[in-house]
Amino acid sequence: MATWEIDWAWGLPLIVLTVVTQVLGLGVIAEWIVGRMSNKVKPRHLTPLFVVLMAAAALMVTVLLAFQGVLWAGAYRVVGALPDNRSAMLYSLSAITGSATRRYFLILTGR
Numbered sequence: 001m002a003t004w005e006i007d008w009a010w011g012l013p014l015i016v017l018t019v020v021t022q023v024l025g026l027g028v029i030a031e032w033i034v035g036r037m038s039n040k041v042k043p044r045h046l047t048p049l050f051v052v053l054m055a056a057a058a059l060m061v062t063v064l065l066a067f068q069g070v071l072w073a074g075a076y077r078v079v080g081a082l083p084d085n086r087s088a089m090l091y092s093l094s095a096i097t098g099s100a101t102r103r104y105f106l107i108l109t110g111r
Contacts, residue, residue: 010075010079011075014071014072014075017071018068018071018072021064021067021068021071022064022068025060025061025064025067026061026064029057029060029061029064032057032060033053033056033057036049036053037049037050037053065093065096065097066093068092068096069089069092069093069096070089070092072092072095072096073085073088073089073091073092073093074088076088076091076092
């Protein structure tokens with residue numbers, strides 16, 4: 001099997017796993033928020049509750065993205081694309097967030 005097919009053979013399941021994890025995680029977060037907001041809350045308490053729930057949701061989404069970053073960093077290390085765990089994590093998080101993408105490039109090793 002050629003290199004391109006091998007890359008897709010391990011890459012495609014990882015992409016599917018990432019998407020499924022994101023969808024399930026966001027679904028759990030949405031259910032949690034709806035469950036908290038649907039309780040009978042007095043209108044004067046609605047804004048503080050909304051702020052707290054949105055902060056909690058932002059934290060949960062950040063944890064979900066960190067998990068995704070760890071997953072991809074592990075993949076980069078397994079295939080030998082990056083030399084150490086720190087650079088693999090930094091690269092995966094910058095790829096996920098789109099920040100500093102000009103600074104970090106994978107070196108093609110001919111695999």
